[in-house]
Amino acid sequence: MSDYDYDLFVIGAGSGGVRASRVAAAHGAKVAVAEEYRVGGTCVIRGCVPKKLLVYGAHFAEDIKDARQFGWNVPDCAFDWPRLRDNVLREVDRIEGLYGETLGNQKVEIIRERAVVTGPHSVKLASGKEITAKTLLIATGGWPVVPDVPGAEHGITSNEVFHLEALPKRIVIAGGGYIANEFAGIFHQFGSHVTLVNRSETILRGYDEQIRDRLLQISMTKGIQFRFNAPFEKIEKQEDGSLLVHLGDNGPPIECDAVLFATGRRPNLDGLGLETAQVELTEKGAIKVDDENRTSCASIYAVGDVTDRIQLTPVAIREGQAFADTVFGNKPTKVDYSCVPSAVFSHPPLAGVGMIEAEARNKLGSIKVYSSDFRPMKNVLAGRNERALYKMICDAATDRVVGVHMIGPDAAEILQVAAVAVKAGLTKAQFDATVALHPTMAEELVLMK
Template sequence: MAEYDVDLFVIGGGSGGVRAARIAAGYGAKVMVAEEYRMGGTCVIRGCVPKKLFVIGSHVRHEIEDAAGFGWTIPEISFDWKTLVANKDKEIARLEGIYTTNVEKSGAQVVKARAVLEDAHTLRLSDGKKITAQTILIATGGRPNHGAEIPGIEHVISSDEAFHLTDLPERIVIQGGGYIALEFAGIFKGYGADVTVIYRGDNILRGFDEDVRKHVRAEMEKQGINIITGCTISKVDKHGKEFTTHLSSGSSIASDQVMFAIGRHPNVANLGLETADVAINPKNGGIAVDAWSKTSTPNIYAIGDVTHRTNLTPVAIREGHAFADTVFGKRPVQVDHATIPTAVFSQPEVGTVGLTEAEARAQFSHVDIYKTDFRPIKATMSGRDTRVLMKLVVDGTSDRVLGCHIVGEGAAEITQAVGIAVKMKATKADFDATIALHPTAAEELVTMRTPTARYVREAAAE
């Protein structure tokens, strides 16, 4: 009789957990995956996928407005929020089915239940069953974090609820200045809502390149999105179907909906971590792991947002694959968390990979900046007041391209390709030697010849 019921038990049916389960099963492991909600996790059910569908739909208003400059006359338009939500739900249900089917096809078993650790090798399911496992992988992701309790917090929604609103709010206040807040600001504005963004810092997109932050804010404000920085929401009052949002600055805003998007917290509560001696990282609140995704308990691993390392779906997938290769494929693989391309599907879109200018100047003695800001060809006919930003950060000593930052239509698609070059340590000379593809916005990346700024750090006196 086997010592354990399964070789691998995965808690969480999101992108990372599913990848780990499928790869481990492919190596011959007996695998069980427990998901208490819906297969697909944050990304598929209430994150990247539905958000991108909403973003795509919100672009239609711009396309219709721009069409006149190209000779189109569109006499009448209408939009129905309920149709959007219903069609989104159909697509998410389809993807959820695919996730479940793919796991089962790999030979792993899916159980729709919550799993809680009882010890390092035993899990109790919400249906009362107990399962023993040689290896356990925690991939429970994250959940919205509303921050400190304020009066009226019960009236506030998160991005989770935003996907299921019965009606499009005419006015919405969004607190936050990162990915989710700005993406939903563009979504609601695109569908016709009046949008106000509240952020505690001096500018949105903390951690991004300063030129990107300034450019995105300016472009969003051109669209009529009201961005208020340097303050927070201190109280929310409800009056029938309307809300009054009170700010720390003393002012207030009336709206039909209030949304907080100030970050997500690792989903570590009530998993029984303490019974299995799984430690929490005191710096970020996620499960503490080493470079192999191993926790403080040798047979228990954790990947994805629950570790709070780099909270991006492709990273969780790579971590899950590397875990399965290492533990069950006997092919040790560590994930390189450096030079990860990322996108913000704000409007305008942001694509970035590598170091910001500030990071490069802190790490390298000689940094060259190549930057251009131009009107895209489409705007010359549509008349839209918008500009594209492209920026390369280069090590002036080795000529290596350290970072690439793009704001504008197609930024994410361009950055995915550029990310390969940056990961391969391409030089500015390599970019210059590449013939431009004309007419495109991306050709600017290979035609910028003269640095717009050059920084040389003087050597410290001995």
Template sequence: MTFDFDLFVIGGGSGGVRAARVAAATGARVALAEEYRMGGTCVIRGCVPKKLMVFASGYREMFADARAYGWDVPDGVFDWAQFRTKLHAELDRLEGVYRNLLKNSDVTVYDARATLDDPHTVRLSTGDVVTAKHILVATGGQPFLPDMEGAEHAISSNEVFQLETLPKSILIVGGGYIACEFACILNGMGVAVTQLYRGAQILRGFDEEARGHIAELMREQGIDLHVGTNVLEIDKTADGVWVKDTNGVAKTYDQVMFATGRTPNTAGLGLEALGVALGRGGEIVVDDYSQTAVPSIYAVGDVTDRINLTPVAIREGMAFVETVFKGNPTKPDYELVANAVFTRPELGSVGLTEEAARDLEPIEVYCTSFRAMQSAFAGRDDRVMMKLVVSQKTRKVLGCHIVADHAGELIQLVAIALKMGATKEDFDRTVAVHPTMSEELVTMKTPVRAG
């Protein structure tokens, strides 16, 4: 059978775009469809605009620090409208970069919604119908809003970037990294932030000691954080959004934002009718090579709900091309994937938590908490935390967890060491760089506990 394309990619996010470009470089005829904006969640309504907001929110603290260091500067006034205008101009620029990359790779682009008629046929919302030997679904995910009366009065992380004005007060519902990041961002911009999380502690899945450290620092910064608490009722009033929580507390906020998880974008694609298996959360079920139950259809990225990180989606897309177009069966490597939570301060993590490691084997834990030189001189009370989880048997460092400014930058370098199999003694043999926060990683000599 003759096909219009060798590969058709559904979704213009990081994983889909990378797969399309790399496949086209092999000489394959490639097309890609995106119904919204090129760049996907990360570029348009996720990592990139969020990180720029993190940068913006950090300057309020810097004015006070500057005075402590002898600079005669007043507190600034944050201009959301000015920042928002420049933010969206930057997103427009990045979308243009993505489009040019596809164009220069000779990828045919359809600005349309794509659905599947059969294992080789794609139907576009423009009315076009095309065929492809292989189909790659890379449609990502979307914010989950709870099924409760009044939820329509709240926003999600998608809409927070579109706000015309910055609210004076906001309730953020959720305890994951998105909820915690935006709580810190908006607090830094001068918004009165309340955060509710139904669980016992924020940042489920991360190291418990690090979670507690972050929660304490968030409260010290003025975030009104309540755990073991959920939303009971929501209503729109003339004064804002009225909320009653499970503790019986009722309060009105300018905005309410749900950050209660994300769901894969699989609805209405026609996948199940073709025999593509979906998991309980709507995620596409794939094998180790990102292939679905239908041999011609593959999936990468958040739509598969494996590790929902942009660099992982990119690696999955590249492994897909190696497997399908280069004849080199390649599995994505999910071992020791580092990540960062851009709270203030940040949380960087790679490898096993103390709790997970203890369940596997006897371990030693090396941990320190201290006031960093820069913030201590400025009179700030925030504390750095650094932690190594070490195997008693092999002496390998099984996990590293850092709570500090720029922890995301630090954890990237630690991840290299762990990927190479570094032992605690390798860390000990490394000469410290003084005076830095990071020197603590190589000067912790005595375990604080074993397990």
């Protein structure tokens, strides 16, 4: 008999925690997972899934207009925000139920209350119950950062945006990262007047410069407004319920109906009791782990956005799998963080894998850059001037493709296959030797000059 209540106790039932729980249980471990909100975590409940459904809904605005050029007699259509919102939330409920069923099928016990660490092998539930486990896993994810400015309480974050009672006619979005740009595109297509306010002069830092500049150009052409180098000073709520956003010396205040903070995310560790087990944190407030996901406390591990690695759902899932296989499956596994693809579901979307051009020049010295700047066939007939841009970065010494970056319709869908090629270390010559699939946008990957 074990000296502990469980072999593994997981705090947080998000993507990483769920994968770790069910895999560990499949390896024969007795597992419990505590979740104080809803099973599924950020991705399922208030992130990737509902946001992508809103992206799909937003695309219909342009699709309906384009359809007229393709012979469809489409009348003017009105958008019904409550209907989409409620349909999306119902889908979230359905997926949450499936996550719970998956855990149940693996005999994982779900404890629907908050748990905090009280020592290397113990946790305390909100109900007061003390539980012991041989191994603890922290998988509590991230939490939106809200700027410390007067009136910040009048704004919302990506946690609340899916529950808006009404579609704001005017919205200010604070931030320049992927969440800010995705919601800028979503709300613009739904008919809101969108102003994106960024404290620096760069959007999507870390993405290829030409690709992000193309998104900025297209977004401005569509009518999204940008205010750069504009830190928030304060937000005032006016008598009619509208908001007035003050940006210091950077132009006049902006009047709007909603403010969405998309100013980054931080590890969700407040009040978790990690200090009771001497779990060390990084300077950025993330849990410090080794390449086996172990913290400074030998019995406690961490995966996902609570660590200072790559904050992406598929990465958290891989970390959860690697943890469970290593600790409970006798299959030592380490996650390879090289060549992780990423996408921004903006309008149009962009995606990339491997090195961007500036990074490749710094690391490799001599590189070759190939590109294709074209107008998608669908856009031509629709009378839409929007152009796609694909880039391929190669090591000049070996011809190996070290990066692929693109912006255009279905960029993320196309990039996934290109990511396999970059990961495999294929050369530009091998791309060139592949027959193009015509007529597609993807064929530009093997036609770049």
